[in-house]
Amino acid sequence: MSCADPSLWPLAGLRVRAGNIELRPPTDEDLPALAALVPPEAGHDPSLPISGVTTPGEVAAQAVLRQIWRARAELAPTQWRICLAAYVDGVLVGQQDLMADDFPRRRIVETSSWLGAEHRRQGHGKAMRALALHLAFEGFGAVAVESQSAEGNDAALGVTRSLGYSPSGDTYEVHDGVVTHMLWSRLTRERWALHRQGYGLAQVECEGVDACRRLIGLPPVEASPVNNGKRIQPASA
DSSP: OOTTOTTTOGGGGOEEEETTEEEEOOOTTTHHHHHHHOOGGGSSOTTOSOSSOOOOHHHHHHHHHHHHHHHHHHOBTTEEEEEEEEEETTEEEEEEEEEEESHHHHOEEEEEEEEOGGGOSSSHHHHHHHHHHHIIIIITOOSEEEEEEETTOHHHHHHHHHTTOEEEEEEEEEETTEEEEEEEEEEEHHHHHHHGGGGOOSEEEEESHHHHHHHTTOOOOOOSSEETTEEEEETTO
């Protein structure tokens, strides 16, 4: 089975783009370039972009690849993780994921992401997350999206605040014997509707969403308006 064939693997046809940035599931051919881009701190858990634990780059890359393969194999309506490669002007810059447990009933999504070191501090992290929010709320019908960042990860926390999230609690997580203070934030659908005009995305274009909805246990939604089978929606609508 080719993971690049949407008729065999519906996620392969998923595209979310706005302007020069696009999110799409990585194919096997994309994985070497993605692995080479992985920052060392992403290795122990990509949902924790910084935690004081640093692993060698090779170990980090292997961990991310295992996660992508595991996400493909274990995707089900009861629990799923959709791994998306992020491209800016056709250049691979990082990874943006969406995760959920029992989504057909709970309708809550969690996001995580990382950027290659050379692509940071250029606004890509905010744009990636904004596209992920559009997919979660507009594409999948989420009622809320949650995010966690380690205390001290000012870049990730800054993106979270800029997108309109509200603080929702904290936890202490242990990875590789190190305890990390994690700060949780939540963005409701209502707050997203209020803040999305300030995200800087002129128009969001989605492809392959209905096939993905069926894969995660949701009914298809008619694309409106439709342009050549693509769902086109202004980000400021």
